[in-house]
Amino acid sequence: MGRKTLIPIGPYHPLQEEPELFKLYCDGEIVTDIKWETGYNHRGIEKLSESKTYDQVFFLVERICGICSTSHPFAFANAVEEIAGIEITDRAKYIRSVIGELERIHSHLLWVGLAGHFLGYNTVFMWAWKYREPVLDLFEMITGNRNSYAMFKVGGVRRDIENQKIPAIRKEMSVMRKKLDLLTGAVMDDPVIHARTKGVGVLTQQDIIDYAAVGPTARASGVDIDVRRDDPYAAYPLVNWKVITAQAGDVFAKAEVRLLEMYESASIIEQCIDALEKMEEGNVALKINDIPEGIGTGRAEAPRGEVFHFVVSDGSNSPARHKIRAPSYTNIATFKKSCIGQTISDATISLAAVDPCYCCTERMAAAYDASTGEKILNANELINLSLKRTSEIRKSDAGHE
Amino acid sequence: MGFKEFCFRKSLWVFHFGGASCNNCDIEIIDCLTPRHDLERFGILLVGSIRHADVLLVNGSINRRDKDRLLELYNQAPKPLLVVAIGACGCTGGIFAEGNTFAGPVDKIIPVDAYIPGCPPKPEAIIAGIVKLAGKKG
Numbered sequence: 001m002g003r004k005t006l007i008p009i010g011p012y013h014p015l016q017e018e019p020e021l022f023k024l025y026c027d028g029e030i031v032t033d034i035k036w037e038t039g040y041n042h043r044g045i046e047k048l049s050e051s052k053t054y055d056q057v058f059f060l061v062e063r064i065c066g067i068c069s070t071s072h073p074f075a076f077a078n079a080v081e082e083i084a085g086i087e088i089t090d091r092a093k094y095i096r097s098v099i100g101e102l103e104r105i106h107s108h109l110l111w112v113g114l115a116g117h118f119l120g121y122n123t124v125f126m127w128a129w130k131y132r133e134p135v136l137d138l139f140e141m142i143t144g145n146r147n148s149y150a151m152f153k154v155g156g157v158r159r160d161i162e163n164q165k166i167p168a169i170r171k172e173m174s175v176m177r178k179k180l181d182l183l184t185g186a187v188m189d190d191p192v193i194h195a196r197t198k199g200v201g202v203l204t205q206q207d208i209i210d211y212a213a214v215g216p217t218a219r220a221s222g223v224d225i226d227v228r229r230d231d232p233y234a235a236y237p238l239v240n241w242k243v244i245t246a247q248a249g250d251v252f253a254k255a256e257v258r259l260l261e262m263y264e265s266a267s268i269i270e271q272c273i274d275a276l277e278k279m280e281e282g283n284v285a286l287k288i289n290d291i292p293e294g295i296g297t298g299r300a301e302a303p304r305g306e307v308f309h310f311v312v313s314d315g316s317n318s319p320a321r322h323k324i325r326a327p328s329y330t331n332i333a334t335f336k337k338s339c340i341g342q343t344i345s346d347a348t349i350s351l352a353a354v355d356p357c358y359c360c361t362e363r364m365a366a367a368y369d370a371s372t373g374e375k376i377l378n379a380n381e382l383i384n385l386s387l388k389r390t391s392e393i394r395k396s397d398a399g400h401e
Numbered sequence: 402m403g404f405k406e407f408c409f410r411k412s413l414w415v416f417h418f419g420g421a422s423c424n425n426c427d428i429e430i431i432d433c434l435t436p437r438h439d440l441e442r443f444g445i446l447l448v449g450s451i452r453h454a455d456v457l458l459v460n461g462s463i464n465r466r467d468k469d470r471l472l473e474l475y476n477q478a479p480k481p482l483l484v485v486a487i488g489a490c491g492c493t494g495g496i497f498a499e500g501n502t503f504a505g506p507v508d509k510i511i512p513v514d515a516y517i518p519g520c521p522p523k524p525e526a527i528i529a530g531i532v533k534l535a536g537k538k539g
């Protein structure tokens with residue numbers, strides 16, 4: 001074996017807008033191993049959530065990740081509504097879906113841009129981000145903020161989409177299709193992009209199943225999963241749309257899936273606003289007084305895959321336990337498969353291809369010495385400690401019998 | 402015109418430090434560079450190394466893991482350096498201030514010249530903040 005070189009990327013690397021550290025172990029040009037370190041972004045959200053009321057938690061989960069700032073409230077609302085057995089009004093369902101799909105469009109456009117940037121295609125980067133702006137303008141019109149929309153609450157949505165705003169949304173969707181045609185053409189027909197992405201960072205169907213990857217990452221490898229269809233929520237069962245899949249599993253397939261998904265999103269939005277227009281305005285939120293005791297799980301299809309929230313209620317006004325699993329948590333693990341054996345230059349696009357989102361993923365446990373601030377144990381050591389304790393208890397129990 | 406003013410008169414180079422944030426502020430900062438706002442036409446450039454920077458943009462609440470690294474970056478930076486705290490998180494810790502890993506806010510760790518509040522601040526607000534700061538110092 002040749003000499004091994006370690007190339008660190010991050011934690012504050014100009015290429016990434018989030019802090020994370022990748023360690024690429026290389027033999028010449030070829031990546032032989034990869035490790036990553038996170039925790040730069042850990043904010044203790046699950047714990048914070050226990051100190052907030054159900055109404056406040058929405059603002060907190062929205063701030064888990066700025067790009068998917070609807071998926072987390074979506075999943076949390078589904079979980080709490082499962083506990084309380086609430087069925088929201090049809091109008092609220094349609095509004096939730098409109099917001100969810102607008103978010104998917106802006107998030108996928110953002111990814112296309114960043115992927116172009118990683119490939120050295122800054123034109124695509126600037127284009128995609130330019131096309132993303134009108135979507136943010138729509139958000140500003142509907143919700144009052146470009147990101148972090150504060151639209152959701154238990155039992156419905158916080159504000160209505162008034163009928164007078166609907167023509168603007170419809171117009172933007174038809175313009176968006178033209179822009180998407182242009183962008184899709186530019187990406188799909190470009191020989192350089194083909195050369196850089198086809199056959200790069202391949203994940204087979206088996207890899208996806210082994211690593212439990214979700215979302216477009218899975219769909220690009222021929223694994224046909226989508227929470228919107230498999231576990232329907234909001235207005236998705238009420239409209240017509242299809243799940244996009246591809247077979248190749250390489251970076252190109254992932255781009256293809258995301259680009260085509262944006263068309264589906266546009267069509268879902270159009271169907272939803274058509275339905276909204278035919279309804280009476282208002283009546284978008286039920287009045288919920290108490291959340292009973294119970295356990296609820298909520299799922300939602302974020303732009304990156306399945307978001308899962310688990311909520312335990314003890315009948316008080318804040319969650320007793322709130323567990324969150326974001327899609328990137330499983331998707332990031334696929335790096336072991338997609339990057340090893342690639343050249344360094346292909347590794348970066350393979351890393352970017354799953355659209356990793358670290359602020360969603362941050363899970364870290366470490367014990368610090370309170371007086372000196374020195375780290376004494378990391379997560380693995382903590383787990384080992386726990387394992388040891390269990391085995392000791394087992395042993396002593398066995399002794400008693 | 403003193404030396405410090407002279408330094409900030411033209412082409413501010415910016416280094417971006419994203420602490421424990423929700424990513425929105427980070428995205429809005431990059432948004433400032435894309436066609437609608439296009440900060441680069443004023444010579445404002447995102448640079449890859451703190452050693453080239455005139456301005457340090459800090460966003461996100463600072464957790465225990467970020468704290469030492471932020472301090473280290475500040476020490477490595479050539480002075481004079483303008484430090485701008487972006488977003489509710491950067492200014493006060495925002496919604497994460499009660500978190501168990503919180504070690505900020507930014508101004509407890511390094512001196513801050515300007516605060517741009519908002520969650521996230523709009524790109525216009527970020528630009529206005531930086532322009533105001535440069536105008537005052539330069």
Ligand code: SF4
Nearest residue numbers: 423426488489490520
């Ligand atoms: S200020 Fe708001 S938008 Fe910015 S990082 Fe903090 S939570 Fe996110």
